[in-house]
Amino acid sequence: MTAVCVFAPFDKNIEKPSxxxxxxxxxxxxxxxxxxxxxxxxxxxxxxxxxxxxICLKRLTDGIAPENKKLTVLRDGLGKPFFEEAGIGSFNIxxxxxxSAAVFTADSDRGVGIDIERIRAREGFDxxxxxxxxxxxxxxxxxxxxxxxxxxxIWTAKESYSKYIGRGLSSIADTDVFSVSxxxxxxxxxxxLKADEEDYIMTVCAPLxxxxxxxxxxxxxxxxxxxxxx
Numbered sequence: 001m002t003a004v005c006v007f008a009p010f011d012k013n014i015e016k017p018s019x020x021x022x023x024x025x026x027x028x029x030x031x032x033x034x035x036x037x038x039x040x041x042x043x044x045x046x047x048x049x050x051x052x053x054x055i056c057l058k059r060l061t062d063g064i065a066p067e068n069k070k071l072t073v074l075r076d077g078l079g080k081p082f083f084e085e086a087g088i089g090s091f092n093i094x095x096x097x098x099x100s101a102a103v104f105t106a107d108s109d110r111g112v113g114i115d116i117e118r119i120r121a122r123e124g125f126d127x128x129x130x131x132x133x134x135x136x137x138x139x140x141x142x143x144x145x146x147x148x149x150x151x152x153x154i155w156t157a158k159e160s161y162s163k164y165i166g167r168g169l170s171s172i173a174d175t176d177v178f179s180v181s182x183x184x185x186x187x188x189x190x191x192x193l194k195a196d197e198e199d200y201i202m203t204v205c206a207p208l209x210x211x212x213x214x215x216x217x218x219x220x221x222x223x224x225x226x227x228x229x230x
Contacts, residue, residue, distance in 0.1 A: 002112060002206050005059050005083050006101045007217030008154030008195050009052030015043050017051035029065075031072035031084075052100030053093035059215060060091070060104035061178050080166045092163050099221065103204050113205040115156040118198055126152050132158070134176045140229075149201060150194070153228050156203035157188050164205040188230050194222040205225050 017023055017038055026171040029037040033100040034054065057073075065071055066089075072084035081093060089106040096177040099116030104110050129138050129151070137154045144150035164186055165171065180186055187209040203213060214223055
C-alpha cells in the first residue's frame with residue numbers, strides 16, 4: 001500500500017526547524033547528510049518546508065522502524081532521495097506554498113513520485129503550456145471549467161511521473177501523462193487541498209492502482225481526492 005503524509009510546518013511559535021521539539025529526533029533518524037542539508041538552507045521558509053518533508057517521512061516510516069532505527073537518506077545525481085539501507089521502501093518528497101508532503105511504499109522494488117503545487121493566478125500559463133505540454137494536455141486545460149486547476153493537475157502529474165522514473169525535470173516536456181496512463185506505465189492519484197485559505201493540487205504517481213492512505217499531519221488541512229480523467 002502507498003501512504004501519503006501532508007504537513008503544514010508553519011506555526012506562530014516556529015521560526016526555524018530547530019524550534020521544533022522533535023528537531024534532533026527527526027534529523028537523527030535520517031542521517032548527517034540530511035542534517036547538513038537542512039542546516040545549510042539559508043532561507044527560513046524553505047528550511048521549514050524541507051524539514052516539514054522529513055517530518056512527513058518520519059511519520060510514514062515510524063510504523064516500520066524502531067524509535068532508534070536510522071534510515072539514512074541519500075540523493076542521486078538528479079536529486080532523487082532514497083534510503084541507503086536496503087529493503088526499507090521507496091519514498092518521495094515535495095513542498096509548495098505552506099505545505100510539505102511525502103509519499104512512501106514499503107515495497108523497495110517500486111518507485112513512487114509526488115508533487116504538490118499551490119494554485120496561483122493564470123499569468124504565464126500559456127507560454128509554459130506551449131513549452132512543456134503536448135497538444136492533448138493543452139486541450140484538457142482549454143476544455144476545463146477551471147483552467148488553473150486543470151493546469152496544475154497536468155503539471156503535478158508530469159512532475160510526479162518524472163520523480164517516479166528518476167529523470168528529474170528534463171523529462172517533463174517529453175511526457176504525455178494521458179499516454180502514460182493509457183499504457184499503464186504508471187497510475188496517478190489526484191487531490192485538492194486547502195490550507196490557510198490557499199488551494200493546492202497534489203498528484204501521486206505509483207506503478208499500481210491501489211488505495212492510498214492519507215495522513216493529515218496537522219489535522220486542519222482539507223484534503224479531497226479528485227477524478228481527473230488521467
